Amino acid sequence: MRKYILILLTAFTIGSCEDELSLEPFQSIGEEIALSTSESVEFVLRGGYDRLADTDALGGDMLLYSDLLGSDGVLSFFGTFDFLQDMSRKEMLFNNSGANITWITAYEVINQANIVLGAQDILDAGVRDRVVGEALFLRAISHFNLALLYSKPYSAGATNPGIILMRQEGAGDLECRPRSSLQDTFAAIIEDLEDSIALLPVTNDVFANRVAAYGILSRVYLQMEDYSNALDAANQAITLGTSYSLNTNYADAFGVSGNTSEDIFAIQVAQGDGTNGMNTFYAPASQGGRGDVRLDASFIATFAAGDDRANMIDSNGFIMKWFEQFGNVNVLRLAELHLTRAECNMRLNSSTGDTPLNDYNLVHERAGLTAAMSVTLQDILDERVFELFGEGQYFYDQTRLGNSIGTFSFDADQLVLPIPTSQTIPCPDVEQNPGYLN
């Protein structure tokens, strides 16, 4: 009988195992560990870059969507993903799945930044300014990219709805917030960028630095048609960025792991570290892509004879900038800043930093073309198209200038992504963009 009692006792012991009931995960960590040291907070910051580099964000889709929205007369989408076909045809529905995932990912970046901003006290004094500056930069660039895709262009009216601003120190809460106006959205982005400029160093490996913050700021002002501030920001970036220079060959600016001399900000992709989402859609099968996006023959024909940049287009119209599966995704190159400065100086009839002609020729000659003797505003704007094609900038340049996209007016409802279902379902009161069912 004693034997049975012993077995029963054993069973009771098995029945009450508090330790086993509070197991800990093996490959993930809780916030108490993630925010425990200055170094760990920096890992969270780098996690923000990691999310920003996601193919759903600046690692690909944000540039792709922009190119598809601005595709008319430039490029065509040959792929089978219906949500991308819909973008290229400007026939998006409220539940467009691309609009959904990119929205979510952008706010993940913002959340990472906010978590870092909430953990400033944990940071060592020696790194605090830089880390906080980078977090502000990440938050600003994400808000900005959201505003470009999910709101009408600033040029169509600053009182149009912007996006939901998520600026707080610490992780996000479950509260449903309304959209801010475009004006307030842009003001917040500018404020974050200016704060980051005050904190960031001039050089910072491939991560955000003061030059990059000025560079993005010039884009923000350009969208607002605030040419004087855009000029100032672009000039500050060029002037501070003495270590940057254009590559001798245009082709050398693309498909490289690690930044080239003209990369002011880029998404880092190396073999086994990151994915180049542009390669997936723009490169043909022989280069590891789906071969979905190719330039129209009519657009290719507009390149001047001898323009090296046309050599980045293969015989089937594929853009060779994205042929390297393990190369970076360029976000902001020095050439763009020179063209921005040229455009603003031209408009303002000034020569801050340099003359419009010199800035223009710097870019123009690098493309293997003869230096121009004189330059017009239209020349500079055209140069932007040839310089930046297939990099997700064309669409934003056209809409800020009030140019139509094919038959669609620059402020057409069809050129704005829907506020996605992931936002409208939990927060049904959020304002939807015109033309979409809620």
Add this chain to the structure above:
Amino acid sequence: MKVKLLFVLAFFCGALTFAQKTVTGTVTGKSDGEPLPGVSVTIKGTTTGTETDFDGKYTIQIEEGKVLLFSYLGFKSLEKTVGSNSVIDVVLEEENSVLDEIVIVGYGKTSKVDLTGSVVKLKPEEINNPVVPSIEQVFQGNAPGVFVESQSAKLGGAIRINIRGVATINGGSAPLYVVDGIVISATDFGAGTGGTSTNALNSLNPADIESIEILKDAASTAIYGSRGANGVVLITTKKGKEGVVKVNLSLTSGFAEPTRLRSFAGAEDYARITGPLFDGYFGAGVGDQVLDHLSNGTDWRNNEVDTDWQSLAFQDAFFSTASLSLSGGNEKTKFYASLSRNDKDGIYIGTKQGRSVANFTIDSKYKEVANFGFQMNYSRTKTDQVSGDNAFSTPIQLVAQAPISPVFDSSGSAIDYTLGFGTGYYNTIVELENSFYFTVVDNLLLSGYANFNITEDLALNSQLGINKINFRQENFQNSLTQDARADNGANLQYLQEQTVVTPQIFLTFNKLFSEVHNIDATIGFETRFEKNLFSQIRGIGFDTPGLNNIANASAIDRELTSSSVGENFFSSVFGRLNYKLQNKYLFGFSARWDSSSRFGENNRTGFFPSVSAGWKLTEEDFMKDVSFIDFLKLRTSFGLTGNSNIANFRDRTLFSTGVYRGGTTYFVSQLGDPNLSWETTEQFDIGLEFQLFDRKLSGEISYYNKQTDDLFFNNPISPTAGDNSIFTNIGAISNKGIEVSLNASVVEKEDFSWNVSMNFARNRNRVESLPSGDILPAGSRFMNSVIVGQPLGVFYGIEFAGVNPDTGFAEYFAADGSRTDASGAEQKVIGDPNPDWIGAITNTFRYKNFDLSFMFQTVMGNDIHLGGDSFMVGGWFDNILSSALDAWTAPGDITNTPRFDDAHVSQSTRFVSDGSYVRLKNLTFGYNFGDGLLNKLKLDNMRVFFTGYNLLTFTNYEGWDPEVNADYRSSNINIGSDFYSGPQEKSYSLGLLIGL
């Protein structure tokens, strides 16, 4: 030693000195009173015995006070104690009543007549064909209320089994599987690898199964607590029986082919339509470029090549199974051992599966005090495939290839049409030539038990189960494949290991007090510890042909290399009390307390009680005169069960680690709810069981109502929180239904019998509440949605109104009934993938030694979304369904197919089809050889048979096969969704069974 020998001798001598007497008698059957020849008559506890002769008479030497045991196949065994009388005549009762059956229940067994819960018992050997290829096929059509769908004929494809509907949205909906008292692992290791699914039941040899009990109501499942809500399947394997060693051999072989094919355009139609289309899209001349590319230089203008790509997706599929078992034993120790081997080609090219199973069971008895035993089941399954379900190179997607395209180039290599001009899809043939992809699963189930009879009424039972599973998947692709071209070849391997340890101990008490009060009680403890190891590694850069191991890679792809470890723990106390009064009134109570590491600190322990009652009306005096009713029982139950089938650590907010620019990153991978708990299902069940007309008609009718609250739910939250959902308990869903089963013995003659059994079930599933908003729609390509007031997974989309005869564009209905384009159309519920009812009818005929059995199985009233068809109706370089060739071409055309360049092929009612079907699921024709030949060959039995599966299908479904769901996106919500899922298989086989 000498002492022992002396003792034994003394014992034998002593035994011989007891008074022996001669007992004679006649054994007859109860129903017809005829004498029974060949009845085994043994002295209980010995091997001494005899058999009755042709007149049912026997003679035996036995001492007074000993017990005679009469046993005969098909009859209940009977014991008689020898007294002073030397003539003992015996009447044996037939065992043909289903109600006399013993039914296995959780942690015990009971007789079917005393059961107060709803349990289906299946005995594979009694169902049509003892050599089923897989255990799920035993369920399909044979168990009312159990929905079984093999979602496609892809080997190893996931199989959906739902008992009484789906009662969860984001939790697992598969039932709990228990083999001989041990809960086995049901993890699908293939999930997330893009490869073959794994199926826990595949680790068992169907020929080893003695019985399957499916527990459906709360009275039966509450004793499994937080894991019982999806129903419980108890599988009992064969055990050795006392007597000479029996050998059973079964062999089958056959072949399979697709059930149905679809019709696609040929080269002429394809070229005629596709060229102008591309000219229209991209400018004059582009059409010719596309066709030149796709025809690979052949003369498409004159249809030089006309490839039937669909036929290339299939292969000649042969299969064979062999199973050998040995069993036997003596009074103290019994054993059962078996070996089996299955080899099966899939109907899709490049697919095959081989499975070996070894099973060994030994049961032993120590005096009358203890029973103990040990069991081992080991299986190894290897599955070859081409590529994942949702890949261009999955075989059935070959239908997208252009008929003008030759398959091979002049050197005999498959052509990859994604290269060069690039308008073309990657295909299976290229992948098959340049890759290998296989999955090996080793599954070891060990269990041991020791039961002690403490007193006559009280027993202590203990059991330990260990289930260890190793999963290995390897996919090598050389530099000519699409996936690994840029990597110069790649080898991706997944390794997973799972160990589940389940100790349990419980006391059982069973006693009849004062002849009227019967108490049957159980109380026990159980724990379960599960550990999972996972790793994946991808090597890239393979320069040496033939050297394809990771070791030969020039680099490791960090993005696809990772590992993880996971654990979870359950600790439980359970009990049951059954009380039977006067053998008429039955009462049952059961409860389980479950604690689990899977749940939030604030909600770690749950309580799951049930109550039930039964009334055996035929035991009442007032029913004694109703002669046509043999048995009638009313039963009802109510109780709580739970579902804890979720991933580990879902209650925590977690950061995962990653890498960016070569440095560690932390990012929020999930938001957690510290109050996370189980889903709770309240289930009410009422049923009537009957047996009428001298047991010629029997059946059961049940009604149930299941209300599930605190659903596991990826609750949508504002993405500004840093994620778009949080896993929590919120929302409710209900399942209500009826189940009817009938079994009729229409003719029962010596030479001829005809038996009909049928069952049908209706389940209504309804989402009762959701946390925010009433509608959770699908992404843009699909339509399965969650909508309050509707069943799970209804299609939410727009209604196709037809084609505008003037413009040729598709039109849809707006909310006001007017016709509009897709963007202005009203979003509404346009289809329901849940069937109205399911059922089956089986006829079994027996004439002399021949038998014929066939089952018609049906699923009625469900809709299927032809999710891939929008790619098959023209508009791109995909091949076109013949049914779409009547597209609009000129103003005035009246057709239901929009012009091919209608840019927006929206998902709508245009791609929803009725999925109802009736199918001849199984037909078996067999012959059992007679005694003459058997005696000559010294065999116990020998049988040859033909079996056909899915021989006939009656349906209006427009796709390949109405038994369908796309594997890669299958979930509780994503049902009835056909996305290049392909046909099921139809098979023909011949088999031989030999027993000696």
